[in-house]
Amino acid sequence: MQATPILPVCIDDLEHIAKDILPSATWGYYTSGANHEQTLRDNRDAFKRYRLRPRMLRDVSKVTTTTTILGKKARSPLCVAPCAMHKLAHPDGEVATSKAVASHGSVMILSTYSTTALEKVIAAGNPETQYWFQLYVYKDRRVSEKLIRRAEAAGFSALVLTVDAPYLGRRLLDSRNKFSPPPHLRLENFIDSTTDFSSIDSLEKSGDETFGETFGNRGDASLSWEEGIAWLRSITALPIIVKGILTAEDTELAIKHGCSAIIVSNHGGRQLDGTLASIDALPEIVEAAGNRIEVYMDGGVRTGTDIIKALALGAQAVFVARPILYGLAYNGEDGARLTLRLLQDELELGMALAGCRTIDEIGSHLIHSLHKQACNNIPKPKL
Numbered sequence: 001m002q003a004t005p006i007l008p009v010c011i012d013d014l015e016h017i018a019k020d021i022l023p024s025a026t027w028g029y030y031t032s033g034a035n036h037e038q039t040l041r042d043n044r045d046a047f048k049r050y051r052l053r054p055r056m057l058r059d060v061s062k063v064t065t066t067t068t069i070l071g072k073k074a075r076s077p078l079c080v081a082p083c084a085m086h087k088l089a090h091p092d093g094e095v096a097t098s099k100a101v102a103s104h105g106s107v108m109i110l111s112t113y114s115t116t117a118l119e120k121v122i123a124a125g126n127p128e129t130q131y132w133f134q135l136y137v138y139k140d141r142r143v144s145e146k147l148i149r150r151a152e153a154a155g156f157s158a159l160v161l162t163v164d165a166p167y168l169g170r171r172l173l174d175s176r177n178k179f180s181p182p183p184h185l186r187l188e189n190f191i192d193s194t195t196d197f198s199s200i201d202s203l204e205k206s207g208d209e210t211f212g213e214t215f216g217n218r219g220d221a222s223l224s225w226e227e228g229i230a231w232l233r234s235i236t237a238l239p240i241i242v243k244g245i246l247t248a249e250d251t252e253l254a255i256k257h258g259c260s261a262i263i264v265s266n267h268g269g270r271q272l273d274g275t276l277a278s279i280d281a282l283p284e285i286v287e288a289a290g291n292r293i294e295v296y297m298d299g300g301v302r303t304g305t306d307i308i309k310a311l312a313l314g315a316q317a318v319f320v321a322r323p324i325l326y327g328l329a330y331n332g333e334d335g336a337r338l339t340l341r342l343l344q345d346e347l348e349l350g351m352a353l354a355g356c357r358t359i360d361e362i363g364s365h366l367i368h369s370l371h372k373q374a375c376n377n378i379p380k381p382k383l
C-alpha cells in the first residue's frame with residue numbers, strides 16, 4: 001500500500017487518506033456503525049457540546065502527560081482500543097500496531113479477533129507497555145479458557161471482557177456489501193483450537209455463514225454478572241475490566257462483582273444504536289464509581305482536546321480504535337505511530353494552552369457544557 005502524497009497533519013486527514021486506499025467493503029466494515037448510525041455520529045458530535053475554560057499565566061513551559069493506568073506508570077493516557085483484523089488495513093497488522101504503541105508507552109488492548117496470534121503481538125512490544133487481552137465468552141467455554149491461558153502465559157496483564165455484544169449489532173453497510181474478510185487472512189488466535197470453534201480460523205471457510213452469524217452463533221448470549229464474572233474469576237487471577245458500560249447501575253454491579261476497571265463505551269456506535277455518546281455517559285459513571293474503580297472511555301476521540309475533555313470529565317485513560325486503523329492503512333507501523341504522535345502532540349499543546357502542566361491538573365473546572373443535562377452530572381472541580 002502506497003502512502004499518498006498528501007501530508008496528514010490530523011486524524012481527519014488520515015481518515016480521508018484511508019478512505020482512498022482501502023477497498024470499499026473494508027472501509028465499510030471499519031467505519032460503519034449499527035442501524036441509522038445515530039450513536040456513531042453522536043460519539044463525535046457530543047465532544048463539541050463541551051467547551052473548554054482555559055486558565056492563563058500558569059507557567060506551562062513544561063508539560064508532562066505521565067500518568068498511571070491500572071496502577072502502572074504510563075507515558076500517556078492515550079491508549080489503543082481492541083479492533084478486529086488489523087491486517088485488513090496493512091499486511092503488518094497487529095505487530096505494526098504493537099510496535100507503535102510500544103514506542104508511545106501506554107496500553108494496547110488486543111482483540112480476540114486479531115489477525116496475528118496474541119503471542120506474536122506482545123512479543124513485538126516492550127515491558128513498559130501494558131498489553132490487555134480483549135475477550136468474548138463463547139458457548140463452548142473451553143475456547144475462551146484456552147485463550148485466557150495463552151494470554152496469561154504470553155504476559156498479558158489484564159482481561160477486557162466486552163459486555164455490549166451478546167450478539168453482533170446490525171451494520172447495514174456490511175449487509176449491503178455482504179462483507180466477509182478475504183480468505184488469505186486468518187484469525188490466528190483460533191488456529192490451534194482443539195474444539196469445534198476452530199472452524200472460524202479461516203474466517204469464511206465454509207462460505208455459508210456470514211461473519212455476523214459466525215460471531216452470533218458462537219458467542220454466549222446467556223452471560224450474566226452473577227455467573228459470567230464468577231466463572232472468569234474462578235479460572236483466572238488476571239484483573240477483569242468490563243468494556244461497554246453506559247450506566248451507573250452497571251458500574252455498581254461491576255464493582256460488586258470485583259471488576260478492576262470500566263471502559264465506558266458503546267463499541268464505536270456498532271452495537272445498540274441510539275445510546276448516549278460515550279462522552280455523555282462518562283460523568284454518570286465517574287460519579288457512580290466514586291474513585292472505587294478506574295474509569296476509561298472510548299468512542300469518537302479524534303483530537304487532543306477530545307482527550308482533555310474526557311480526562312476533565314473523569315476518565316483515567318482514553319482509547320482510540322478507528323484512528324489506528326486509518327494510520328495503519330496509510331503507512332503500517334509508521335502510520336500507526338503517526339496517529340499516536342498527532343494525538344499526543346495535540347494533547348500536550350492543548351494542555352499547555354488550557355493551563356495544565358500535568359494530567360492531575362486536568363479537572364472539571366476546564367469544562368463548560370452546552371448540554372444542560374450533562375452539566376448536572378459533571379463532577380466537582382479538582383482544583
Ligand SMILES: Cc1cc2nc3c(=O)[nH]c(=O)nc-3n(C[C@H](O)[C@H](O)[C@H](O)COP(=O)(O)O)c2cc1C
Binds near residue numbers: 083111267319
Ligand atoms: C473495525 C472495528 C473492529 C472492532 N473490533 C472490536 C473487537 O474485536 N472487540 C471489541 O471489544 N471492540 C471492538 N471494536 C470497538 C472498539 O474497541 C471501540 O469500542 C470503538 O471503536 C471506539 O470508538 P472509535 O472507533 O470511535 O475510536 C471495534 C471497532 C471497530 C471500528
Ligand SMILES: CCCCC(=O)C(=O)O
Binds near residue numbers: 168
Ligand atoms: C465478529 C467481529 C467482532 C469484532 C467487533 O467487535 C466489531 O466488528 O465491532
